[in-house]
Amino acid sequence: MNLEGLRVMGIDPGLTRCGLSIVEAGRGRAVIPVAVGVVRTPAGADLSERLLRLSRAVAEWMEEYRPDVVAIERVFERGNVSTVMHTAHAVGVLVLAAAERGIPVHMYTPSEVKKAVSGNGRADKRQMTTMITRILGLSEPPKPADAADALALAVCHCWRAPLLARTRSTLSQGGIR
């Protein structure tokens, strides 16, 4: 499966900070960075207001960059209860924005992203930032961390999508029983 030219949007979901990235799959394992940024919503505002702002910001990105697919981090019940719930509400809004535009969504766990990008499912932030900077040929490390994570998600999808497609194809041919 040739992914060349596939435009992937990576999303590191969050309500206080949400990392967004756009990359394009190149030849072989090449990945070309197109855009990266962070959407912030004020912690003091109502949940409604924050979700509305996030929804509008991600819609603008989708309209401007027209991604073919969205890769978003799968949220787990870990850490601060209120943060996890806020992030899960944000995921609902972000996935909806893609669904409304007919853009397929893939979810990856943090360890899947780490494994795909660095070869190590437990890589730390510094290692991940180094790898992302190198893979995308950036002149300096992307900041803040949410931006780097959004790029890592998009790269993860570029590298895993051909494998997923082959698996599906094998399955549909009855190759795996």
Next chain:
Amino acid sequence: MNLEGLRVMGIDPGLTRCGLSIVEAGRGRAVIPVAVGVVRTPAGADLSERLLRLSRAVAEWMEEYRPDVVAIERVFERGNVSTVMHTAHAVGVLVLAAAERGIPVHMYTPSEVKKAVSGNGRADKRQMTTMITRILGLSEPPKPADAADALALAVCHCWRAPLLARTRSTLSQGGIR
């Protein structure tokens, strides 16, 4: 504060089943039922597809019944992990639908709803259904449970809103220091 005529939408959030209700505040503590129903999305469908269906269904209700305010259950990290996350994603989409229409959203915990409706924060399902049936003067108990819960949320808001308004008013007059 006179709430008479206030139209409240109660939402018991969920992805597999989402309870929706519309009530109108009457004189004193009277509450008039307007509509009740359950939106279902197929468990086998993609998260994107399910959130899109839920979003469209709740949008239709909001367009048809034009609620002045939405009362929705606050989700906690309890029970089955995947269900909680799905419900939290659904809450994001439901709150966004209200925000996009400028409808204010209030969240209530299950025990706040039980306390308001039955006087007992630990009332069981049967007690709650009996109370809701009586309060709304229904000829038979609302079914399924998600529908009854959505009505209970709306009744809870009708009865708590005047109190919340008085508290805010007292605070803004500097009555509470």
